[in-house]
Amino acid sequence: MISVEEARRIILSHVKVLGAEKVNLFSALGRILAEDVLSPLNIPPWNNTAMDGFAVRAEDTRGASPESPVILEVIEDLPAGYMARHPVGPRQAIRIMTGAPIPDGADAVVRVEETELIDDHQIKVFVEVEPARDIRMAGEDIKKGAVILEKGSLVRPPDVGLLASIQRSFIAVYQRPVVAILSTGDELVDIDEPLVKGKIVNSNGYSLAAQVLECGGIPVQLGIAKDTKEDLEEKFSQGLEADVLISSGGVSVGDYDFVKQVLKNLGTEMQFWRVAMRPGSPLAFGIMRGKPAFGLPGNPVSAMVTFELFVRPALLKMSGRKKIFRPLLKALAEEDIKTAEGKKHFIRVTLKLKKGRYHASTTGPQGSGILRSMSLSHGLAVVPETQSLVKAGEEVLVIPLNPSFEDRESLSFSLEEETPEAETGSSHAQGHDPGEDCC
Numbered sequence: 001m002i003s004v005e006e007a008r009r010i011i012l013s014h015v016k017v018l019g020a021e022k023v024n025l026f027s028a029l030g031r032i033l034a035e036d037v038l039s040p041l042n043i044p045p046w047n048n049t050a051m052d053g054f055a056v057r058a059e060d061t062r063g064a065s066p067e068s069p070v071i072l073e074v075i076e077d078l079p080a081g082y083m084a085r086h087p088v089g090p091r092q093a094i095r096i097m098t099g100a101p102i103p104d105g106a107d108a109v110v111r112v113e114e115t116e117l118i119d120d121h122q123i124k125v126f127v128e129v130e131p132a133r134d135i136r137m138a139g140e141d142i143k144k145g146a147v148i149l150e151k152g153s154l155v156r157p158p159d160v161g162l163l164a165s166i167q168r169s170f171i172a173v174y175q176r177p178v179v180a181i182l183s184t185g186d187e188l189v190d191i192d193e194p195l196v197k198g199k200i201v202n203s204n205g206y207s208l209a210a211q212v213l214e215c216g217g218i219p220v221q222l223g224i225a226k227d228t229k230e231d232l233e234e235k236f237s238q239g240l241e242a243d244v245l246i247s248s249g250g251v252s253v254g255d256y257d258f259v260k261q262v263l264k265n266l267g268t269e270m271q272f273w274r275v276a277m278r279p280g281s282p283l284a285f286g287i288m289r290g291k292p293a294f295g296l297p298g299n300p301v302s303a304m305v306t307f308e309l310f311v312r313p314a315l316l317k318m319s320g321r322k323k324i325f326r327p328l329l330k331a332l333a334e335e336d337i338k339t340a341e342g343k344k345h346f347i348r349v350t351l352k353l354k355k356g357r358y359h360a361s362t363t364g365p366q367g368s369g370i371l372r373s374m375s376l377s378h379g380l381a382v383v384p385e386t387q388s389l390v391k392a393g394e395e396v397l398v399i400p401l402n403p404s405f406e407d408r409e410s411l412s413f414s415l416e417e418e419t420p421e422a423e424t425g426s427s428h429a430q431g432h433d434p435g436e437d438c439c
C-alpha cells in the first residue's frame with residue numbers, strides 16, 4: 001500500500017500536458033491559456049477625461065476660488081469618440097465629456113460642478129486644479145507590450161473583456177481531456193432502466209462525468225460492463241480513443257473483481273492498486289497503451305473522493321493548468337472525529353464561520369456508500385495516517401469542494417442581508433497558504 005502523496009506523485013509523473021488549439025473568444029471562457037497574451041496597444045490608447053467638465057491648462061486656474069473665479073473662453077464642445085479640432089491655448093477651455101481624448105495644450109480637467117456658465121463662450125472656474133487632475137492616462141490600464149494574461153491561467157469573464165479590448169478574436173488554449181468512463185457491476189442498471197430486485201442505479205457514471213465536466217474535461221460514457229473478463233475487455237477497449245480511462249467498481253479483492261486483471265490483459269503497465277486512505281483504498285492506476293487508466297473503487301463516495309484527489313489534478317495538469325491542487329482551509333473540529341491509524345481519512349464536513357474562523361462538523365455517518373454525505377458536505381477534512389482521533393476544538397485541514405462551498409448560506413452573506421455580529425464574514429476567515437499543503 002502506498003501513501004496518498006506517493007500515489008499522486010506517480011500519477012502526475014505519468015501525465016503530460018495536451019496540445020493547444022485556437023478557439024474563438026467565447027469558447028475560451030473556462031479554458032486554460034496556451035500562450036502568454038501580450039497587448040499590442042496602450043489601453044486607454046490616449047489620455048482622456050474621467051469626468052464631464054472642461055479641459056484646461058492647470059496653470060490658468062491658479063488662484064481660482066469661489067470668491068474670485070477665473071474666467072476662461074470655451075472654444076469647442078467635445079463628446080466622447082472624437083478628437084478636438086483645436087488645441088487649448090492660454091485662458092481657453094474645451095467642454096469635454098467623460099472618455100473624450102484630452103485636447104492638445106490641456107493638462108487637467110475642471111469638473112462641470114466646479115464651474116458656472118457666463119454665456120455660450122465663457123465660464124467661471126471656481127477651483128484651482130493640479131496638472132493631470134481627472135485625466136485617465138494612456139496605458140494606465142494596460143501598457144503596450146505588457147503580458148496581460150499568462151499561459152496556464154484560467155480564462156474568466158474579465159479576461160474575455162481584456163482579450164476583446166485588444167481585438168483578439170481567436171486565442172490559443174489547451175485541449176480539453178476526453179475522459180472515457182466505464183461503470184462495472186452485474187448489479188447496475190442505467191438511469192432509465194427498470195430497477196428490478198437486486199439492482200441499483202449506476203450513479204457513479206453520472207457523478208464522475210459531472211466531476212470531469214467540472215474540471216474542464218469532456219466525459220464519454222462507455223456505459224455498464226458486466227463482471228466478466230470478456231465484457232470488461234470489450235468495453236475498456238472502446239475507451240482507447242479517449243485521453244484518459246476511468247472505471248469504477250471491481251478493483252477490490254472480491255471473486256468478481258476483474259478490473260486489474262483485465263487492465264493487465266489489455267497491456268496496461270500497472271503502477272499501483274492500493275492506497276493507504278479511507279474512503280477509497282482499492283484504487284488501481286496504470287498506463288494503458290500510453291493513456292492513464294484509473295480503476296476507481298465502486299462505492300459512490302470512494303469513487304468521488306479518489307477522483308477528487310487523483311483524477312482531478314491529473315486532468316488539470318493535462319489541461320495545462322498551473323494550479324492543480326485546491327488550497328486547504330484550517331478549521332476547528334466541532335466534535336471528536338475518530339479514524340483508524342495507518343490510513344489518511346477524508347471526512348465529509350460542513351463548515352460554519354464563527355468569529356472569523358471555520359468550524360467543521362461531520363455530515364453524519366461516513367460510510368463509503370453514503371453519497372449524501374458528499375452532497376451535504378462543504379469539503380473533506382483530512383486526518384493524517386498518524387492520527388486516530390481529532391478532538392473537538394482541535395484544528396483540521398479541509399479541502400473545500402468548491403461549488404457547494406460557495407453556495408452554502410452559512411459561509412457567505414448576501415449583500416442585501418445584514419451581517420450577523422457573531423459571524424464576521426469570509427474575508428476574515430483563516431485561509432491556508434496554498435503553497436504549503438494543497439490537496
Ligand code: AMP
Binds near residue numbers: 183185205250
Ligand atoms: P465493487 O468494488 O465493485 O465491489 O463495488 C463496491 C460497491 O459499490 C458495491 O456496493 C456496488 O454495488 C457499488 N457500486 C459499484 N459501482 C457502482 C456504480 N456505478 N454506481 C453506484 N454504486 C456502485
Ligand code: MG
Binds near residue numbers: 249298
Ligand atoms: Mg462490483
